[in-house]
Amino acid sequence: MATLPQAKSSPAPAAKGRGRRTTRASGDDRERAILETAERLLEERPLSEISVDDLAKGAGISRPTFYFYFPSKDAVVLTIIDRLVADAGGGREEILARLADAGPQAGLRASLENLYAAFRSRPGVVRAGSDLRTTNQEARDLWAQVMEGWVADVTAVIEFERSRGTAPPGQPAREMAIALVQMNERAQYATLLGEEPSLEGDRVLDVLIEIWLRAIYGTAEPG
Amino acid sequence: MATLPQAKSSPAPAAKGRGRRTTRASGDDRERAILETAERLLEERPLSEISVDDLAKGAGISRPTFYFYFPSKDAVVLTIIDRLVADAGGGREEILARLADAGPQAGLRASLENLYAAFRSRPGVVRAGSDLRTTNQEARDLWAQVMEGWVADVTAVIEFERSRGTAPPGQPAREMAIALVQMNERAQYATLLGEEPSLEGDRVLDVLIEIWLRAIYGTAEPG
DNA sequence: GACTGTATCAACAGTGTGTTGAGTAGGTCA
DNA sequence: TGACCTACTCAACACACTGTTGATACAGTC
Numbered sequence: 001m002a003t004l005p006q007a008k009s010s011p012a013p014a015a016k017g018r019g020r021r022t023t024r025a026s027g028d029d030r031e032r033a034i035l036e037t038a039e040r041l042l043e044e045r046p047l048s049e050i051s052v053d054d055l056a057k058g059a060g061i062s063r064p065t066f067y068f069y070f071p072s073k074d075a076v077v078l079t080i081i082d083r084l085v086a087d088a089g090g091g092r093e094e095i096l097a098r099l100a101d102a103g104p105q106a107g108l109r110a111s112l113e114n115l116y117a118a119f120r121s122r123p124g125v126v127r128a129g130s131d132l133r134t135t136n137q138e139a140r141d142l143w144a145q146v147m148e149g150w151v152a153d154v155t156a157v158i159e160f161e162r163s164r165g166t167a168p169p170g171q172p173a174r175e176m177a178i179a180l181v182q183m184n185e186r187a188q189y190a191t192l193l194g195e196e197p198s199l200e201g202d203r204v205l206d207v208l209i210e211i212w213l214r215a216i217y218g219t220a221e222p223g
Numbered sequence: 224m225a226t227l228p229q230a231k232s233s234p235a236p237a238a239k240g241r242g243r244r245t246t247r248a249s250g251d252d253r254e255r256a257i258l259e260t261a262e263r264l265l266e267e268r269p270l271s272e273i274s275v276d277d278l279a280k281g282a283g284i285s286r287p288t289f290y291f292y293f294p295s296k297d298a299v300v301l302t303i304i305d306r307l308v309a310d311a312g313g314g315r316e317e318i319l320a321r322l323a324d325a326g327p328q329a330g331l332r333a334s335l336e337n338l339y340a341a342f343r344s345r346p347g348v349v350r351a352g353s354d355l356r357t358t359n360q361e362a363r364d365l366w367a368q369v370m371e372g373w374v375a376d377v378t379a380v381i382e383f384e385r386s387r388g389t390a391p392p393g394q395p396a397r398e399m400a401i402a403l404v405q406m407n408e409r410a411q412y413a414t415l416l417g418e419e420p421s422l423e424g425d426r427v428l429d430v431l432i433e434i435w436l437r438a439i440y441g442t443a444e445p446g
Numbered sequence: 447g448a449c450t451g452t453a454t455c456a457a458c459a460g461t462g463t464g465t466t467g468a469g470t471a472g473g474t475c476a
Numbered sequence: 477t478g479a480c481c482t483a484c485t486c487a488a489c490a491c492a493c494t495g496t497t498g499a500t501a502c503a504g505t506c
């Protein structure tokens with residue numbers, strides 16, 4: 001992948017006012033207990049139906065004590081999402097390399113599969129993150145940054161393939177990339193949460209990949 | 224359009240327990256005032272930052288009186304959305320017909336343009352509808368029904384084009400349709416709300432249409 | 447002119463959030 | 477040892493919001 005322009009790939013920033021107010025102590029256990037309680041409850045019911053008291057009770061502390069560890073319910077979820085996103089973005093560079101080595105078909109599948117796998121195991125957390133975006137600016141910013149990273153990667157791939165002559169020209173690469181990444185976001189989210197209509201879990205990648213390949217490598221000559 | 228199988232196209236159902244508890248009276252004004260207040264406020268700030276009291280005040284009544292007209296804040300938004308969706312779906316049959324007459328390129332553009340136009344003027348309402356889906360089952364059902372209608376239409380078009388031989392075979396038509404419709408939903412929503420990254424308002428249709436045409440009519444021979 | 451249905455709201459009950467202020471318990475250094 | 481700091485804890489409070497009750501006013505009938 002030496003030839004493929006490297007997209008800016010900064011790791012998630014160390015969440016500013018998030019975690020505890022001060023640092024260090026045996027209360028690390030409590031903090032972990034809160035996070036674990038949140039993860040567990042989020043697989044049971046949506047964030048809007050989980051109160052700070054639920055999280056506190058689950059961690060064996062009172063509500064005011066909860067506020068010693070986190071400034072709000074949202075902050076807990078953002079901490080969880082930060083980690084999930086870091087996991088999902090982990091293999092990004094190797095993946096990008098594999099994309100060039102293995103060829104577009106296999107490379108694309110590997111990339112999207114990797115991504116999908118990271119979220120599939122915790123649909124509740126994904127839903128919570130999505131919900132948060134509607135009320136929380138920090139959640140929007142975090143997700144925007146993630147999307148931007150993927151868009152940059154895909155843009156680079158499309159431009160590279162076009163410059164090699166393996167992909168035909170068309171709408172600007174970045175714009176194609178934005179639409180394709182958005183399609184994946186929406187389709188995979190719907191599948192994960194079993195929305196109706198949505199693609200079946202074992203079909204979603206096949207379908208998305210066909211659209212990606214046709215959008216990038218195909219030309220349309222409708223007759 | 225006689226040859227194109229007609230997708231089930233039921234109009235939005237007459238919202239059950241929504242509107243007023245009982246009927247008729249001069250209080251129609253009040254009901255309208257509440258709806259107008261909601262539409263106005265939603266263009267200013269998100270639903271989560273609008274209280275029942277805001278709506279009541281805006282309509283010149285007290286909070287309990289609000290509950291005489293609507294069972295909840297959500298019900299107001301759902302009423303607004305119902306109408307918006309009815310507007311957007313209005314021209315559906317003519318559009319389908321035009322699609323077959325004008326050919327895929329122009330027909331598709333006309334369809335998507337029509338749809339986009341219906342929502343463009345009230346981004347606040349669109350956002351509210353999207354927000355509602357996270358907490359409100361009725362909102363989810365309503366949107367699912369709308370999506371299902373579009374998916375059915377697009378599926379029919381794809382199958383028709385494939386049977387005519389103008390579109391090549393590929394992944395099942397319905398699955399392609401789902402992914403494409405989801406892409407539009409997400410991309411247009413992002414554009415409408417000015418998310419980052421998103422497509423510019425004057426670019427979104429060009430880009431989406433290219434992807435639709437390539438996905439439906441193109442084949443991918445990467446290499 | 448008693449009756450019925452529309453329309454209205456003060457006052458209440460309940461559930462959630464985030465804050466205050468008063469503490470306890472352990473370590474550290476004089 | 478005891479004064480002192482810092483991590484940690486929570487009962488009680490102050491708010492903001494939702495949804496309900498019960499009383500009331502006011503129209504139109506019959």
